[in-house]
Amino acid sequence: MFLIETEEQSLLRDMLRRYFREGRFGAEPGGTVLTRDDWSGLAELGLPGLLLEERWGGSGCGAQELAITASEMGRALISAPFAGTVAAAGLIQKFASEEQKQRLLPEIANGGIVPLFIDARDGSLSLDQDGQVSGARDVECGMDVDLIVAAVQAGDGDQRVVLIEHLADAIAQRAVDDRPGISAITLHSARTEALASGSAAAAGLAETDDLVSLARLADIVGAMDGMFRLTVEHVKTREQFGKPLAQFQVLQHRTAEMFTELEMARSMLLNLVAHTARGHDALRRRHAAASAHLRILTALDRIGPEAIQMHGGMGMAWEHRVGHLVRRAIANGLRMGSDSAALDNLGHLPAFHLV
Amino acid sequence: MYDPFLIEESTFREEVLDFVRSSLPEHIRKKQRDHQELTRDELTEWTLILHSRGWGAPHWPVEWGGTDWSPIRRQVFFDTLQSEHAPETLSFGTSMVGPVLCAFGSQAQKERFLPRILTLEDWWCQGFSEPGAGSDLASLRTTAVRHGDTYVVNGHKTWTTLGQHADWIFCLVRTDTQVKPQAGISFLLIDMRSPGISRRPIRTIDGGYEINDVFFDGVEVPAENLVGEENKGWSYAKFLLGNERTGIARVGLSRALLRRVREWLDAGHAGGNGQRLRDRLLRLEVELRALEVTQLRILTEAPELSGSAASILKLRGSELQQNISRLMLDIAGTDALGSVSASAPDWSDTIADTFLNWRKVSIYGGSNEVQRSLIAQHVLAK
Numbered sequence: 155m156f157l158i159e160t161e162e163q164s165l166l167r168d169m170l171r172r173y174f175r176e177g178r179f180g181a182e183p184g185g186t187v188l189t190r191d192d193w194s195g196l197a198e199l200g201l202p203g204l205l206l207e208e209r210w211g212g213s214g215c216g217a218q219e220l221a222i223t224a225s226e227m228g229r230a231l232i233s234a235p236f237a238g239t240v241a242a243a244g245l246i247q248k249f250a251s252e253e254q255k256q257r258l259l260p261e262i263a264n265g266g267i268v269p270l271f272i273d274a275r276d277g278s279l280s281l282d283q284d285g286q287v288s289g290a291r292d293v294e295c296g297m298d299v300d301l302i303v304a305a306v307q308a309g310d311g312d313q314r315v316v317l318i319e320h321l322a323d324a325i326a327q328r329a330v331d332d333r334p335g336i337s338a339i340t341l342h343s344a345r346t347e348a349l350a351s352g353s354a355a356a357a358g359l360a361e362t363d364d365l366v367s368l369a370r371l372a373d374i375v376g377a378m379d380g381m382f383r384l385t386v387e388h389v390k391t392r393e394q395f396g397k398p399l400a401q402f403q404v405l406q407h408r409t410a411e412m413f414t415e416l417e418m419a420r421s422m423l424l425n426l427v428a429h430t431a432r433g434h435d436a437l438r439r440r441h442a443a444a445s446a447h448l449r450i451l452t453a454l455d456r457i458g459p460e461a462i463q464m465h466g467g468m469g470m471a472w473e474h475r476v477g478h479l480v481r482r483a484i485a486n487g488l489r490m491g492s493d494s495a496a497l498d499n500l501g502h503l504p505a506f507h508l509v
Numbered sequence: 510m511y512d513p514f515l516i517e518e519s520t521f522r523e524e525v526l527d528f529v530r531s532s533l534p535e536h537i538r539k540k541q542r543d544h545q546e547l548t549r550d551e552l553t554e555w556t557l558i559l560h561s562r563g564w565g566a567p568h569w570p571v572e573w574g575g576t577d578w579s580p581i582r583r584q585v586f587f588d589t590l591q592s593e594h595a596p597e598t599l600s601f602g603t604s605m606v607g608p609v610l611c612a613f614g615s616q617a618q619k620e621r622f623l624p625r626i627l628t629l630e631d632w633w634c635q636g637f638s639e640p641g642a643g644s645d646l647a648s649l650r651t652t653a654v655r656h657g658d659t660y661v662v663n664g665h666k667t668w669t670t671l672g673q674h675a676d677w678i679f680c681l682v683r684t685d686t687q688v689k690p691q692a693g694i695s696f697l698l699i700d701m702r703s704p705g706i707s708r709r710p711i712r713t714i715d716g717g718y719e720i721n722d723v724f725f726d727g728v729e730v731p732a733e734n735l736v737g738e739e740n741k742g743w744s745y746a747k748f749l750l751g752n753e754r755t756g757i758a759r760v761g762l763s764r765a766l767l768r769r770v771r772e773w774l775d776a777g778h779a780g781g782n783g784q785r786l787r788d789r790l791l792r793l794e795v796e797l798r799a800l801e802v803t804q805l806r807i808l809t810e811a812p813e814l815s816g817s818a819a820s821i822l823k824l825r826g827s828e829l830q831q832n833i834s835r836l837m838l839d840i841a842g843t844d845a846l847g848s849v850s851a852s853a854p855d856w857s858d859t860i861a862d863t864f865l866n867w868r869k870v871s872i873y874g875g876s877n878e879v880q881r882s883l884i885a886q887h888v889l890a891k
Contacts, residue, residue, distance in 0.1 A: 448792065
């Protein structure tokens with residue numbers, strides 16, 4: 155199995171790669187924060203509804219397409235609330251009423267409504283007794299949000315999934331300096347509707363967590379691919395001591411190590427996708443997710459700083475792309491949690507592949 | 510065993526497991542588990558068991574005793590054997606000279622040598638490296654000069670693994686000194702009982718004798734023992750080295766080792782140090798999986814890996830094998846130095862030698878530095 159197997163998957167990758175190379179995309183070294191217009195453009199490619207069923211205007215795709223798309227966004231430094239949208243849409247499809255689905259999902263798929271999933275189980279948003287949500291936090295969304303699906307911890311410790319449709323008077327959203335695609339939002343007594351609670355909510359959120367992890371890890375792998383390609387380009391063209399850097403064996407070997415790490419990371423992403431796509435054993439999927447988490451962050455530790463080092467002074471410059479790829483990947487790594495967390499997760503699972 | 514990449518092979522895997530569990534003699538299994546050298550009789554015993562099942566050389570053409578298995582199935586076979594502590598057949602015969610003969614040998618050579626490789630009646634060893642030709646193999650200086658129907662060979666081969674048991678040696682020899690180094694090399698089969706051959710064992714840092722010097726002093730070799738064409742030996746050698754692209758990762762062996770470590774930790778022997786050791790184990794387990802999936806990608810011809818595939822597997826596979834032995838050595842602690850205590854893991858009395866012996870895996874088969882250069886050539890050329 156490969157990440158890209160079908161004609162359609164290869165078309166999706168090529169289309170995204172082309173799309174993110176054109177026009178203003180790719181012009182800024184720090185990447186591009188998508189606007190609502192861009193989002194409508196991406197909706198024509200089927201991105202917001204990528205995983206939604208076709209009857210809701212979605213593309214009916216799975217883990218492979220999710221990984222391909224997130225990878226391309228990481229590689230091209232595109233800041234868009236992709237994972238947050240896909241997760242929100244998925245939870246609505248799973249838990250909302252028929253009326254809500256008919257009203258919301260087609261609009262999400264065509265880009266008319268931008269929904270965002272916010273995981274506030276850390277207490278950053280609190281649910282009061284009247285079912286209203288308040289709190290402040292940063293979110294990965296550089297454009298105005300229309301609708302929020304939030305995971306919150308209720309007073310009794312129960313996990314809840316709530317829908318916040320009427321944001322206009324309840325939300326304040328502003329961009330955060332030097333952090334493309336990040337906004338700070340504040341919610342004041344936003345009215346919510348309950349979508350799920352108890353074990354149903356817990357199971358749905360576990361799936362959502364894995365989906366978001368997969369998208370993040372794919373984004374990191376895409377960014378590492380970008381770092382590697384820039385580094386190869388750099389050592390082939392940059393000359394010192396009268397010859398290209400690529401002719402120095404010490405740099406050849408370090409390039410080889412970067413490539414090897416990138417391929418090991420790719421294999422672990424593929425392993426996760428394979429276990430997600432078959433999707434019939436949650437424990438094995440968790441094992442694949444924790445393994446991918448651990449190995450991809452290890453690869454990032456080796457590839458990220460090395461990409462900067464091999465660019466020399468240029469790697470330190472804000473105007474060079476390579477540092478922004480590293481920034482993005484490290485931020486995503488921090489959102490995944492440290493490798494100690496991955497080790498903890500793994501430690502609680504059987505070693506499936508030793509048997 | 511469930512693996513989303515190997516669903517089609519799960520029945521086959523069970524079949525191999527049943528076979529090896531029921532037919533691998535216990536005394537061989539135990540020696541292999543502890544990485545102790547088998548006697549010629551023991552390896553012959555197991556080779557004949559595999560041969561009678563038709564699995565003595567699955568990667569050979571069917572007409573010479575091989576199978577028509579897909580590359581994935583072959584890998585599943587070898588990994589399953591390794592992970593059950595079954596020895597591999599003598600690689601110098603089945604994996605090195607055998608495939609070269611199948612591809613480039615004359616009909617007479619095939620008929621003469623291939624059946625005796627399958628039964629281990631002929632023990633083969635490799636004559637490539639020389640004191641002055643290691644990573645720079647093409648600079649080799651052992652010469653073969655043709656006089657009528659005979660080559661006369663003079664020179665010195667080294668690091669010849671298990672040459673002490675060998676009946677035959679396949680050699681790279683220089684047959685033309687006037688051309689660029691690669692263009693003047695031939696591939697010659699030499700009877701180790703020929704007059705003029707002498708060997709000297711080389712003791713290694715683990716205290717063992719596994720490798721040898723082999724000296725050739727006016728050794729006469731019938732010209733019919735030339736493989737393929739004269740001066741084409743370099744391309745046959747490249748074929749030989751690239752032939753087992755994926756076996757070098759030793760996934761099955763690493764799996765077997767990690768399983769032992771895990772069983773020991775699960776039994777609670779590690780005491781207060783258990784969590785730290787377990788973290789190291791988990792990292793190595795993840796590395797194994799990364800290696801395994803990379804190997805599967807290569808076997809199904811992932812385009813982005815073409816050209817550097819074998820090198821990646823060699824690098825990470827050898828490192829994993831070495832790192833596992835390092836962890837096992839740490840767990841054994843001073844028990845690895847002798848006077849084994851009651852609570853010591855059962856690998857304690859052999860692991861120090863194994864750890865030292867396995868430094869070789871990042872050196873042989875093209876040192877890891879050579880592999881990095883090969884990968885770099887590939888990725889920097891694009």
